[in-house]
Amino acid sequence: MVDYLIFLTISTAVLALFSLGLNLQWGFTGLINFGHIAFMTLGAYTTVLLSLKGVPLFVSIAIGAIVAAFLGLVIGFATLRLREDYLAIVTIGTGELIRLVLNNQELPVGDTWVSGAFGIQSYPIPLSTVPNSFFQFLMIGLLTLLAAVTLFGLWRWIRYAQKSQVADSSQKTASKQELATRLGVGIILALLTIAIYVSGVISLYNYNPKAGLMVLALLVLAFVFWRLEVLVRSPWGRVLKAIREDEEVPRAMGKNVFLYKVQSLILGGAIAGIAGAFYAWQLSAIYPDKTFEPQVTFDAWIMVILGGSGNNIGTILGAVIFIAYDAITREVLPRFVPLDEARLGAFRIMVIGLILMVLMIWRPQGILGKKEELTLGK
Secondary structure (H helix, E strand, O other): OHHHHHHHHHHHHHHHHHHHHHHHHHHHOOOOOOOOHHHHHHHHHHHHHHHHOOOOHHHHHHHHHHHHHHHHHHHHHHHOOOOHHHHHHHHHHHHHHHHHHHHHOEEEEOOEEEEHHHOEEOOOOOOOOOOOHHHHHHHHHHHHHHHHHHHHHHHHHHHHHHHHHHHOHHHHHHHHHHHHHHHHHHHHHHHHHHHHHHHHHHHHHOOOHHHHHHHHHHHHHHHHHHHHHHHHOOHHHHHHHHHHHHOHHHHHOOOOHHHHHHHHHHHHHHHHHHHHHHHHHHHOEEOHHHHOOOHHHHHHHHHHHHHOOOOHHHHHHHHHHHHHHHHHHHHHHHHHOOOOHHHHHHHHHHHHHHHHHHHHHHOOOOOOOOHHHOOOOO
């Protein structure tokens, strides 16, 4: 049970990181990216191939992020001066192009060349060996610090809603709804934090390499989330929101709208590239056709829409809900629905589509989104 919870935690952290990049591009800037998987693919393959050549893992992941960011630069300069639908078409085409090239191209794996269709296995993974006792306790300390910061941040997040309710007496109903939503979400995330912390401490004490990878993934997710929160609240982030609402307004104020869009695409792509490296490390083997399907991009869209576009906490909540749904339905549905594996997979996708349809009717801005920042209709 502990090992399975760690696996789910890594999966959630990786997909949350991946979705945060998409949320920056679409939720904050209004850029329609249907090929987000392309950035993850480049980040994963660059990191893995460089590590097989002996490049240190942390240097490899940094180069992977740079390569993914460069793809964002190329796509941005090629499409962002045109209509928005061109970006959607080019991104989904780019994602498929990269996947097909990797699937049909021979890749330099170590000292030999291997067909991309065979995938890549047996590559270095961080913290795969048993560290010394000092390093084990250091990781436990970092996990403790991370859990404490998370719980304190959730408490402050709920307190902010309480203060807003007192300050804004003219909209008491809306404030009460927001407070109730934040309280419910905060309690769920706090309980998950405690469960992950306990499982992590047990696995780190009796060292499990996946527990070390989990701590690393959570630290990177926390750092990216923190810096994104700072950025979107800065003047730079306010310009992105203005572009999302009506790009003619910031353009009339003298802002270089094209440059801001390119920056958003580059940064979101770099974040997805980092997520790709962790995705490869978690799976221990990557295949173009099985690992980096277009469906992964639309899973990220589900997470962003579910949690609320333009809301980083909402994106993480969407990832938690998506992974929980995926895990529960994999275990529970076969006992009640008499379908084979292929039809059961299609049924699970149909059900989550139905859930999204209901959500769009009941709360189109998502669980934590705001109606005034809604971009779904654009």
